[in-house]
Amino acid sequence: MLATLTPRRFLRSNFVDLLVGPHGIDRYLELIRPELTIHDARAEVVSVRRQTARSVTLTLRPNAAWRGFRAGQFVRVGVEIDGVRRTRTYSPASVEGAARELELTVTEHPEGLVSRHLLAHARPGAVLHLGDAQGDFVLPERRPSRLALISGGSGITPVLSMLRTLCAEGHADPVAFIHYARTAADWLYAPEVRALAARHPNVRVAFVATRGEDRGAGVHVSGEAIAAAFADGAGLHDAHAAVCGPPALLEAVQSIFEPERVFAETFTPPSIVLAAGATAEGTLHFTRSGASAPIGAGSLLEQAEGAGLTPAFGCRMGICHTCTCRKTAGPVRNVLTGEISDEEDEDIQLCVSVPAGDVALEI
């Protein structure tokens, strides 16, 4: 049977691809409107609101190229600042399965280029770039019968997505939602979560301030505090926990639950950045070959070759870009400019880059 020829299918056809070669159909569609691309996942900002002074909540409308996410996963979001596309990962707070709606809450980091930019400049109509959703921090396929959703600070977004998804599914088993933040003014989504709890008697909510005059009871994470948060009074019996937040919160929760009953995600700790001139210590990971080597002397190109690898190269002086390679993580210093960069998933010139800490390269 012949599939019906929709406009989308036509635009994706080999025929159109030949006509618009070599650039591809997206390079023409985006000139009409940037979010019209059919291969590149992008999203338009439809609304911007401020829940707290240090955060901004964006409602996005992803285009059809985006393949959605599972509650708890994170998404790479690209935003152009001064001509450069900066990519950061955010965990959506919205319900799983709503392909055309995505909600992100971005919390300001004092040094954060992207978070500060979005806080100051995010406007409806702006277009952001989306990557595929990633991450194993998701609800088990067989939903746990008693679940504690525990979060600290901006870690609320993935567990809120889980809560919203469970509620949307009509999940009727007890859920305890516990959120820790510095002060009551830092609580994200408190009205939304309380409204959900009001509609779903199986959900009980506790927002806890950990500092200042708001500092309330249950400030220390304990088995009793979590047990008390369940509405059914059955304590921690047969309970699972999903926790997202700073490492200390994870450790506290992990000490309460058996390992197979807790699933967790933390924020990546900031990488150690090195002063110009000094030699870093650490490990180079070559993800494609699976090789690794301790950081030594010389450029990343020389060090990769020293580890027995054969990356492409040309001029070896930073001119020809033949050795340009994807760095998936870690700080590197450009020896020509002295500039240090520790963005994830960026392309660097191996011949003029030296590691400034643990680095992972796609070689």
Next chain:
Amino acid sequence: MPTPHPQLNPEQIETLGRELDELRNRTLADVGERDADYIRRMIRAQRGLEIAGRLLLEFGWLPPAWIGGTTALSLSKILDNMEIGHNVMHGQYDWMKDPALDSKRFEWDTACPSDQWRYSHNYMHHTHTNVLGKDRDIGYGILRMSEDEKWTPSDLLNPVKATLLMLLFQYGVALHDVETERIVAGEIGLSDKRDILRATGRKVGRQSVKDYVLFPALAGPGAPFTFAGNATANLTRNIWSFMIIFCGHFPNGTHEFSEDEVENETRGGWYVRQMLGSANLTGGKLFHILSGNLSHQIEHHLFPDIPAHRYAELSVEVREICQRYGLPYNAGPLHKQFGSVVKKIVRLALPFSSDPSKTDEMPATVRNSDGRSAPEHEPVLAGV
């Protein structure tokens, strides 16, 4: 070597290198939204011209539509290849981290697959600029472009070969990496280049199907007019890019270098070689854009991965540096520079130098009996 090198001692060469590094870093620290806006504006102009040209040529049986369509498509291909493709593939916009402007992924509207171009151009040509025996842009392996290349009887055809290369330039560029002259000489076999030939064949196939089958077919009975318009656009682009590119390194006064001269060359020495080996074209703003700013060939060779629209600003400082160090800054209008290239192509068809202006100059190198260059006196770049 037609012109002797200016005398610079190693310290001077190093100071000059540091000055140019400083200029480079200062410029790179400043790249941002302005450059992103510029290249996107160029892309919008190119895509607009392309769509307009293709549409008009569907009605190519109407003379005004044929003329307008062919002009728009020619300009589109020139912009695509020169100001966008060539420059993006140099990594001039890699800092934007936009996959559509990524030097490793960009593909252009011409026969040569972009990854082959990046190797033969970004690496071979820009690293070994004007080094005889290493820089295959000197004559593309088929033309005699230097007195230091041994004359053979086939060089009598130099002007004919140059004309053919100009008319078929996109295919000449595409076959650059095949190294046909080495295959002819029996140094390598066709099988050594199988992968390159296959990739080139695929790209040439897709380009040809688009320009010579699909778009003409869509015009129905007007197909021959569309075909002719597309062919003319490709031809115009070929002639234009050949002229601009041959004016980059072959006009009177540009230097060539022997492999011995560049042995143990420092970064400063590399900079000096780029300045001595390149020549600029003077003209208006539109001319610079249509040349892909290769009219600023000297600045381009000093800073190949700096956004090319900045070369005009950079040229002020580069010119001043050249003056201070007593280095030539070779610049002239297209007709003059291309005229001297044509003369060189014709002159070098013959085994002896027929240019009287060259005879009283002291040669920097002399030819060995095997035709290779060897230093006659201590080369000025030695020890750098």
